[in-house]
Amino acid sequence: MNDSSFEDIETPYTQDVINRRSYRKQLINRKSMPNIAPTAMSTISSDATAVPNQSSDAYWNSDDNFTNASRGQHYNDFKSNQDYFDKVVQKSRDKRSPTKRSNEFAHKFNMTSDMRLQKEHFLKHPTSMMELKSNKRNSSNNMKLKYGSLSSREKLKSSISYVTLKQPRRSSSSVRFKPSVVNLGEMGSNDISPIREADDNELEFDTYDTNDLNDTVLIAKPNRDDNFLNKYAEPQEIGDNIEGEDAEFILNNDVLQPQFLSQSSNFNKKSLSPVNEQYDKFNGITRKRSGPLKGSPVSRIQTIKQTIDSNSPNTANEEEDKSVYYDPASKQWVKYVDNITEGFSDMDINEHRRNSSTNRKDRESYNLKNLKIRSNSRKPTVVNNMVLDEKNQRWVSVSGDDPDPFANVPDFAIQSVIKKNSSPFLRSRSTREDLRTKRVEANQGQRNYHSIGKPLSRSKSQVFESDTRYIIDSHALEKFYHEENKWHKSIGTWFLMGTDDFETMDTNGLDSGIQNNISLTSKDNRDFMYEIRKMVMNSTGQ
Amino acid sequence: MIYKKPTQLKTKPNKPEAEYAIYIMSPEHHSTIESFISYPPLLVHSSLSQLRYLILSEGLPVESAKNSKRLRCYVWSILSRTSMDNCTNDYVDLLKLGPPQSPIYDKIKNDTGRTLQTDQSFKQTVSEESLVRCLSCFAWQTQELENRIEVSTYVQGMNILLAPLLYTCPSEPMAFKLFSTLCYSIIPTYITHNLIGVANGAKLLDICLKLIDPKLSKFLSDNLLTAEIYGMASILTLSSCNKPLHQVCKLWDFMFAYGFHMNILFIIGMLVKIRKKIFNADSPMNLLKDLPPFDADEIIRVGVGFLPKIPSRIYTLLVEHLTNPELSIG
Numbered sequence: 001m002n003d004s005s006f007e008d009i010e011t012p013y014t015q016d017v018i019n020r021r022s023y024r025k026q027l028i029n030r031k032s033m034p035n036i037a038p039t040a041m042s043t044i045s046s047d048a049t050a051v052p053n054q055s056s057d058a059y060w061n062s063d064d065n066f067t068n069a070s071r072g073q074h075y076n077d078f079k080s081n082q083d084y085f086d087k088v089v090q091k092s093r094d095k096r097s098p099t100k101r102s103n104e105f106a107h108k109f110n111m112t113s114d115m116r117l118q119k120e121h122f123l124k125h126p127t128s129m130m131e132l133k134s135n136k137r138n139s140s141n142n143m144k145l146k147y148g149s150l151s152s153r154e155k156l157k158s159s160i161s162y163v164t165l166k167q168p169r170r171s172s173s174s175v176r177f178k179p180s181v182v183n184l185g186e187m188g189s190n191d192i193s194p195i196r197e198a199d200d201n202e203l204e205f206d207t208y209d210t211n212d213l214n215d216t217v218l219i220a221k222p223n224r225d226d227n228f229l230n231k232y233a234e235p236q237e238i239g240d241n242i243e244g245e246d247a248e249f250i251l252n253n254d255v256l257q258p259q260f261l262s263q264s265s266n267f268n269k270k271s272l273s274p275v276n277e278q279y280d281k282f283n284g285i286t287r288k289r290s291g292p293l294k295g296s297p298v299s300r301i302q303t304i305k306q307t308i309d310s311n312s313p314n315t316a317n318e319e320e321d322k323s324v325y326y327d328p329a330s331k332q333w334v335k336y337v338d339n340i341t342e343g344f345s346d347m348d349i350n351e352h353r354r355n356s357s358t359n360r361k362d363r364e365s366y367n368l369k370n371l372k373i374r375s376n377s378r379k380p381t382v383v384n385n386m387v388l389d390e391k392n393q394r395w396v397s398v399s400g401d402d403p404d405p406f407a408n409v410p411d412f413a414i415q416s417v418i419k420k421n422s423s424p425f426l427r428s429r430s431t432r433e434d435l436r437t438k439r440v441e442a443n444q445g446q447r448n449y450h451s452i453g454k455p456l457s458r459s460k461s462q463v464f465e466s467d468t469r470y471i472i473d474s475h476a477l478e479k480f481y482h483e484e485n486k487w488h489k490s491i492g493t494w495f496l497m498g499t500d501d502f503e504t505m506d507t508n509g510l511d512s513g514i515q516n517n518i519s520l521t522s523k524d525n526r527d528f529m530y531e532i533r534k535m536v537m538n539s540t541g542q
Numbered sequence: 543m544i545y546k547k548p549t550q551l552k553t554k555p556n557k558p559e560a561e562y563a564i565y566i567m568s569p570e571h572h573s574t575i576e577s578f579i580s581y582p583p584l585l586v587h588s589s590l591s592q593l594r595y596l597i598l599s600e601g602l603p604v605e606s607a608k609n610s611k612r613l614r615c616y617v618w619s620i621l622s623r624t625s626m627d628n629c630t631n632d633y634v635d636l637l638k639l640g641p642p643q644s645p646i647y648d649k650i651k652n653d654t655g656r657t658l659q660t661d662q663s664f665k666q667t668v669s670e671e672s673l674v675r676c677l678s679c680f681a682w683q684t685q686e687l688e689n690r691i692e693v694s695t696y697v698q699g700m701n702i703l704l705a706p707l708l709y710t711c712p713s714e715p716m717a718f719k720l721f722s723t724l725c726y727s728i729i730p731t732y733i734t735h736n737l738i739g740v741a742n743g744a745k746l747l748d749i750c751l752k753l754i755d756p757k758l759s760k761f762l763s764d765n766l767l768t769a770e771i772y773g774m775a776s777i778l779t780l781s782s783c784n785k786p787l788h789q790v791c792k793l794w795d796f797m798f799a800y801g802f803h804m805n806i807l808f809i810i811g812m813l814v815k816i817r818k819k820i821f822n823a824d825s826p827m828n829l830l831k832d833l834p835p836f837d838a839d840e841i842i843r844v845g846v847g848f849l850p851k852i853p854s855r856i857y858t859l860l861v862e863h864l865t866n867p868e869l870s871i872g
Contacts, residue, residue, distance in 0.1 A: 469641075470641065477630070480633070483612075484627075484713065487616065487619070490579070491619065492627075494582070494586065526865075529800065529861045533849050
């Protein structure tokens, strides 16, 4: 057992136990996570799990912490909330008032239930947003098989209302949405109208590859509202996928069309209060997908027009139009463009894009930060006699006389970054330094010129800008040392006896270091300059 | 000092004596000087004389091979008594100071970009950054010094003076060290604020030209072409402004050995070599400001040949004008 792998632990469980657990698990999760859009935290935790595949076994592994008692408790809770779901189903049915639709729904519900029983071992709990996404993709692929090619993912980002308004070539008969499969309207191809209402019988789940189906879809089936509620996962996805200009989704007036927002919000508020709380949370930031469409296209367009007329403000010009946004909570248009742009006025466009490309959570926090700044700009915050200086982003005293604790600290002088790395072929630098120091110390008594030399005005040099001309890389420096060493080996002996013949003059003004390394020619030692003349004169006999 | 014959000479059997001598003098075998300097001198003074004579008689190779350049650098180092001990540390210490003050730095940058740009071998060997670094270090070092002669931190022409050194020396610190010796010890009057050495050199050039080639001197003076007009560049840069650079290096071999005062005579030698062109030129100045490529051996031979015509007093002035700032030749 000690040597058994992680998979080995699962083997004692029979498939039956797994199936039963799977069903319980779904129930538990439906209780604990009632179709609320998964948070980023849940996504992260899911990613961190060591079980990347989607097999049912894998999911159950993570649920071993659940005790039977807790499962029972959750199951009881679920039972107690059955009425709640029934209400939701009932409301959903009421929305689709025709009896036929009720029958269709009942048929579909039964069919789904049957299939659930048959395929129960495939069911699993969507533990993360990532799985939701992948499952959604799988389901989309299945839809693709059924309805032809699907549209691109970008279309999923736009709202249904936007799609319906921007597709005038739909036939009146085709502008019908399958309420329980709301995404179909966005996934359709040009060849086959994606928005046509499919008969419930067409949704032959048996024909699907059930391995690719996810529990979310199947579990959502019995309750149409659940499927609708699943949409609340989409804004999170959109937010996660927003990049660059997609971030403008928040401010895009085209997207902020109010046609069904009020209805959907009403519907949400009436049907599911916990979800509405979550929905309201998002409402202030992003535009939510509207609820299922109803009625004929003509009537729906009229409805849209009426809704727009009743909700949209009388905009005199475009500028004013841009300066408002629709608040679904209050069902009013609110002016806010100044607030929005104010926070970005001083921002670099690249920075703005960079911030926009981050995930939704970061963006929210960023907007909140800007909101704080904006609020400060209007009403300076005073805390303990300190006021926030917006421009410099610092707290300053109200009285204005801030003592600078670093006033007397001089600026750090930029030093050259030249590195003196010694080569292994060379003599050790420390030895050289010691020798040089000893040499200087030995001559200390004789050198009264040491202080005579011009003081170096190095203060200017210390603030020189870092010029690459004056930076020697380590390779070149090693070459310098190498050549110097070579010189020592080759002709160093010519200088062992000293250069007394030549260095006898004019050293009074030299710095100690330089003086030792510069040979000066004395008058007495310019004899060699007459040497050639003597040779020539001697050879010519003069 | 007992000079040890190179081993290569021993490995040439059955060579007739004449051929043997030719072999020794052949330019591809410069192991004579190389071997000579590789042995420690017993007496520095006499060894230096021997080395000078070897340079006069054999000369150093003009190839641009790395070993040839290194040998030349070593010879220049020995002849100018420039020890390279600790040169890298000193150079880096000065380099740490960065660029010198603005006017000096601007002058340096203004000149370094134009340094021997027509010489492709120089451009491939020496970067402008090296020139800037060395000249900047020299400026800092000069500020530290309080020499008997007020040497300028930078004067126009120093970049050309530095060019053969950077071209020859295997490392920047060694070139900088030789440059320091050249400026502080060999030609300090050439780089003073008033360029008194160069002015005296120009006067001496006129005098020597008059002594050596009176006809040419008269022609030039009739055309109002004095040495101060046409010869300043060649005097200040020790003929390194003339091309080609490898011939300049060979000329410098001789001058490191026997003195840079010979530069005046070498300039006259270059003028004498093109005297016919000068006489026939519509604008002699155009010819003089851009002298044609020269052969160093020929110029040395001609220049040395002028020596008997130079009086002792003038020769002393030639020697003195390099280092004596109080000398004023009227």
